[in-house]
Amino acid sequence: MPSTSSGLITAHSSASSPAPNPDRLAPDDAYYETTPRRAREQSLLGLGADGVGLSARKRKEKDRTRSASRRRKGHYKKLLWFKQPFPDNYTDEETFLDHMKRNPRLQPYEFWSLMADATVIVQHIASVAIFCCCFVDIAQARVSPVSVVSWASLCTVLGWVLWDYWMAQEEADIVSAATKADEDTASRSSDSSQRLATAKSALLIYAALLGLSPILKSLTKSTTSDSIWAISTWLLCMNVAFFDYGGGTGSHLPASISTNSALMASTVLASRLPSTTHVFSLTLFSIEVFGLFPIFRRHLRSMSWVGHMTLTIALIISACGGVSVTLTGGGRGAWVGGVVLGGCVTFLAMGICSWWLIGLQKYKNEIHGPWDPARPIIRRRWD
Incomplete structure (x- = not known):
């Protein structure tokens, strides 16, 4: 009976808290890479060792990673005079070579114009x-x-x-x-x-x-x-x-x-x-x-x-x-x-x-x- 009441309290608190915004970073998102994955996910969810709600958290993490990568590719601009969520030395490897131009101001010579x-x-x-x-x-x-x-x-x-x-x-x-x-x-x-x-x-x-x-x-x-x-x-x-x-x-x-x-x-x-x-x-x-x-x-x-x-x-x-x-x-x-x-x-x-x-x-x-x-x-x- 105590376990059932604790489960109800936990479900009620999770239902009453607002859903996290995938476009914003929370303080809990800062973690060390050396932390074990299961323990890190449980600490983010506030769960015990039983792993309740782990699959839902995984789906949210994947959605947020996917949306962040999409946002990184689509909204990155090569400008330094306004704040962006990228370092100053960031290089978009997938689109960097697309902006390379070879001889953009080349004007081909013509024979008779050169003769003149x-x-x-x-x-x-x-x-x-x-x-x-x-x-x-x-x-x-x-x-x-x-x-x-x-x-x-x-x-x-x-x-x-x-x-x-x-x-x-x-x-x-x-x-x-x-x-x-x-x-x-x-x-x-x-x-x-x-x-x-x-x-x-x-x-x-x-x-x-x-x-x-x-x-x-x-x-x-x-x-x-x-x-x-x-x-x-x-x-x-x-x-x-x-x-x-x-x-x-x-x-x-x-x-x-x-x-x-x-x-x-x-x-x-x-x-x-x-x-x-x-x-x-x-x-x-x-x-x-x-x-x-x-x-x-x-x-x-x-x-x-x-x-x-x-x-x-x-x-x-x-x-x-x-x-x-x-x-x-x-x-x-x-x-x-x-x-x-x-x-x-x-x-x-x-x-x-x-x-x-x-x-x-x-x-x-x-x-x-x-x-x-x-x-x-x-x-x-x-x-």
Whole structure:
């Protein structure tokens, strides 16, 4: 009879107590792994050695474990700024590799787009070749230095006029806040001031070169010619290597290292010419080729693709023909042969390099995982 009453009391107390919530942890859930399983389960249930209610507790434990594992897989987020029931170094092994990405920002190259981009490199190398040919012909008295710098100055003035027209169009498109009359007045005043500043700069450069020509002529008198050829070769190679081939229309000047190395090369080469007129002509020609011409090429490429390709073809013809005539000392036949041979070699080199870059893309292996640092998006213009 006492056992029956104790059993009734136990059943009544278990029925009156609320059912445990499987989503919450109780203080009794903390136990040592070394505790025997039967004794641990009995202590959690508050039962004696007879094991009454053990099967029900087992079912609840299984349900809670199953729901916890389900909750762990479904609600885990790779964020550290809010509290989660997981340690900071937790890794979901079943879904971690699913977020791995290989080359997510890969843009496959296209052959003709690479060929079009290679024209920028061809233009600059052709410009360097034309400068070298002009120096050799001036040093060997084949052409007059005044004629070289005169034609170059004429082309520079025409290019500046075209560039000024482009700048006026861009300013007219940007200015829109004032009335039409105010816009026209402001545009005319800004254009006139810019033209005046350009004219002042040109006169200053012209006068400075006239004054420095005698000094530049005797600058490297104590240096042997072999050293001059080696120094100028390395400086021109630096100009080609460090030139900003990807600069947009916003770049007002080419890379400083490239421009400075080219001007230094022209200075040491001009010191080997016979007169101050030769020195002045070659130095001014180098400023026009390496300082002003790259700016015009950038704007021409952004404004007119047909004009860009036409300029590229003209530079290839001039450079290939000039190199052939300079090396062989021939006339029209050497010019034509150099243009044909040089044009074929240039086109093949552009095609081979483009295919080579396309083939190298298969070796690109950039893996981005879920814990990689975020890349900030920088806004170029604020609205």
